[in-house]
Amino acid sequence: MTKYAAILAYAGTNYYGWQAQAQVPSIESTLKKVFKRTVGTPSCLVAASRTDAGVHALGQVIMFKHHLEMDPEKLKKIINDALPEDILIKSLVYARNDFHPWYDVTQKEYIYSFSTTRSLPEKSRFIWYCRSCIDIEQLIKALNIFVGTHDFTAFATLEPTEKKDSIKTVYSIACEYIAQYTYWHIKITGRSFLRHMIRRIVGAAVFLAQHKHIPLEIIVESLALKKRMLEFPTAPAQGLLLHTITYDKGLE
Template sequence: MRYKATVAYDGHRYAGFQKQINGTGIQSLIEKALEKIIKEPVSITASGRTDAGVHALGQVFHFDGPEKIGERGYYNALNTLLPKDIRILKVEAVSNDFHARFSARSKRYDYVITTERDNPFSYNYKHFVWRSLDLEKMRQGAAILQGTHDFTSFSNAQIDPRKPRTKTIYSIDVIPEGKDIRIVYRGTGFLRYQVRMMSAVLIAAGEGRIAPDDIARMLEARDKHACRFNAPACGLYLVEVGYEEVQPEKPE
């Protein structure tokens, strides 16, 4: 039986989701837990990788395992065996053609910024900025990045050249939350480092270090050297993976 699992994790002490040679990947811990439950090696497939220090509220993976254990059995056993900073939220039996990565139709990432310098509990979970931010300039920059574009300028230089760079961003919302600012990204999917790099240029625009027009020039360049900005991993959260077609909102 194929199972779809939704997992949340605090990424700050892990080397990312993917299995690592020189570090602990969250995938390795889940697979070891499943091996103890099923009594044989198990491979899981996630909706995508998250890098070292990145958090998740709704990462999704699938695995194949004996039906007799059941959804509740896997849920209880995994949460018993996994560290407390990795929590399985749900396990669902799905059809054998479900694929956590290839069946995904949309993703939501949040990037959280804070101006609260003296809160020691913020630093692993938010990106601290000391300059005041102009939310209107950030929103102007966000509007430029929305839509369907080639995001080569906002991707890792080592990305596989065969991987398509064109993605659709349905919306980018810049939301003040007390001393924090949350940037909410919804789209078909995102390249490695894309959300962190876009967040960094929006922060730079908010600080007045660059203009929104500079963001447009970076995007239009389609050059991996055009953007030198990259925000820290600590503020990034994979919030949700969608498996139904998303219809972009029509402008009024």
């Protein structure tokens, strides 16, 4: 078996997330169908991040094993030519023997995009349009509360098996205005995140930036008590992008 690693980009709009599910399209199932139709089904296919329905990726990392040993560039072209337009293998290499896309991660960077003005139709599926005014200074203050190591039970959707792993570290959060396109980027970095964690962080921060009469201490209380002290909205999936995944040793 030959082991490969690839960087994958996709628009998640038409998919029910990364993970294969019965009766609905997913990124994983689409890839497997293309492999089966072209070079044969891989013996395993693992992604670094199981993105949710509607979430996009520019730097998803996958690893797969295949009975064919083929030049990576040739294999990339074969697969890309058969993939739908909203999925693309950006790069493909032979993976080092001990590489694993989950365990070897040192950092993931997600970007959440939002705007308070209407976007062009082709941009709207990648941006959250917030109809109410947002106090950016208050937004940044709210976001900064989440930086560091916390129990994020109140800001995630946890399966029973995940409850022991609810303590996560957010390395950094930055908010940047993209003047060319009149929208904002919220960049969040960490080694790993819980399901819906980033969207709930963004949703809570935006809500508090729209309702300045509510004290920001409510975030601190929610984190400490492991339950939301207010029913903050969850930011919609279309604004979230898995931007980059970093490995100390690289992929090869």
